[in-house]
């Protein structure tokens with residue numbers, strides 16, 4: 001078995017995922033949240049605030065929370081959705097995705113409770129497959145409408161990336177794109193720089209983003225490539241089609257890159273100091289990049305299912321010695 005379940009101090013179950021090359025991930029059933037991803041050198045690739053760890057009945061500040069059924073300010077429920085505040089379960093029947101016993105992966109599920117239905121009156125199944133392979137962490141979220149009426153939702157995977165120093169990091173792949181700046185009352189701007197760099201608070205949502213974005217960390221000599229799509233690959237689509245035929249439910253493929261956004265957030269010093277779950281210096285070693293589907297809500301009819309896909313790939317780079325060509329990084333994978 002590539003994973004095991006352990007209980008942390010609060011009795012909350014966590015799943016430890018390992019793979020033969022030596023990397024590992026820890027996923028909390030509280031929030032369905034990946035809270036640690038270590039490469040084979042045991043280096044942590046995700047940021048988790050030391051202040052957040054103690055309060056595990058609240059979403060931990062860091063890791064990779066899942067934001068559903070809302071991301072941003074659209075709609076009425078909690079701004080970033082309630083999924084990250086719920087206890088998920090292991091999913092023993094992840095159909096129509098085939099079981100993947102040969103991989104280091106685990107399937108989780110969150111179903112709507114009667115309490116949730118009071119605030120968001122739509123019954124759903126939210127599934128998450130986490131796959132660990134050498135240098136790569138893949139998340140496949142799926143939302144199924146199990147109610148008798150259509151519903152709409154927005155969605156995001158929030159990646160809190162561990163970095164050496166935010167002032168030294170570059171994000172490539174967002175140049176020339178339009179973005180909404182939440183620090184300027186959501187006004188729309190166009191990115192003019194050839195890479196996003198940081199010297200103060202940033203809170204933006206980039207629109208119509210490419211499938212790949214690179215977070216280049218000179219000091220750690222490491223680049224994280226974030227790849228996001230709607231469905232994994234053509235082969236998987238065929239498996240889907242076949243299984244949908246067998247199980248008699250519909251799967252929608254809303255492959256539409258123009259709907260994908262990337263949130264970029266760092267609270268900087270002042271806001272971090274005012275935040276109870278951030279250490280004063282934590283803002284320096286954290287960059288939050290969201291894979292978001294929030295500009296236009298996704299609409300699901302009864303029994304339809306939506307599938308997202310995100311891959312984080314860690315590439316060691318020697319940018320400091322001038323050998324890394326960012327274009328090559330963006331073409332990796």
Ligand SMILES: O=P(O)(O)OC[C@H]1O[C@@H](O)[C@H](O)[C@@H](O)[C@@H]1O
Pocket residue numbers: 080182203263265
């Ligand atoms: O504290 P949260 O809910 O994780 O959100 C952090 C930040 O996330 C950003 O996406 C929002 O635009 C900010 O306003 C917010 O402060």
